[in-house]
Amino acid sequence: MGDEEKSNNEAMDVNTLRSKLDLLNSEKEKWFARKEELKQKIADLIRDVRAVKVKNDQLTSTIKELKEKRDAQNSEVKKLIEQIKTVNLKKGKQIDSQDPRALYRNIEQLQMRIETGAISFEEEKRIMKQIKGVKKLLEGAKAEAEVGKEASDISKKIDIEKKKAEEFHSKMNEAARENKDAYKEFTRLSKEINRVKKEQEDAFENFIKFKQQFSELNKDFKDEVKKTGDVKKEVRRKKERNAKVKKEMDHKKLEEKKEKIEEKIKSKKVLTTEDLIAFQGEDN
Secondary structure, eight states: OOHHHHHHHHHHHHHHHHHHHHHHHHHHHHHHHHHHHHHHHHHHHHHHHHHHHHHHHHHHHHHHHHHHHHHHHHHHHHHHHHHHHHHHHHHHHOOSOOOHHHHHHHHHHHHHHHHHSOOOHHHHHHHHHHHHHHHHHHHHHHHHHHHHHHHHHHHHHHHHHHHHHHHHHHHHHHHHHHHHHHHHHHHHHHHHHHHHHHHHHHHHHHHHHHHHHHHHHHHHHHHHHHHHHHHHHHHHHHHHHHHHHHHHHHHHHHHHHHHHHHHHHHTTOOOOHHHHHHHHHHHO
């Protein structure tokens, strides 16, 4: 194989290696870009999961606070129920409870009989005794009314406290539902982070694989380029040497012809066209 043919083959090898290098570099850069893309995606997911965690913690705190308030209201309701039981026991001790207004009218009527009627002393004593009895009933009725009012007031308080407890319970359930949804989202995002991390690891492994292949082939490429350059230099040097040798040989031939022509001139022989061309070549 000639040097020039060898040089051409070396150049073909370099071009082949360059094409392979371009392909490897393209794959390497593709996987690097994918790795960076997934890295950013993980950062975004971590930001989202942290936001969900903050919301989850806030809801947990809210649920705890609402539960404490609900329990406090329920405790107050229990206390009021005990109070109304005690009041109802007092209420049950009142015998023959009557309407205070009717008792007032009865007393007024009896007093009117004393003031306007012509009655005997014995009759007056009897009416006064009757008035005294009605007044006693009136005191009992008043006490019963007070107990009833107290029971009614406590019952209203119980309703108010129950309503507050129910409101706190409703808010607590709503917060618990939100917290459950937030926890589901937290779990989903955590799983997604793990999945994307695995994908990023695969992308990184591919990047490293193609990077190593690129580095190894790039070394071969540089060696081949150097080798090709050395061959080209050698071919050029050889051409220069051959040209120099040829020039020296041509010069020697011309010198020999010149000597022959000079001999012809001395011998007064006729110069041929070839002799003249030889002289012209020497001058050039």
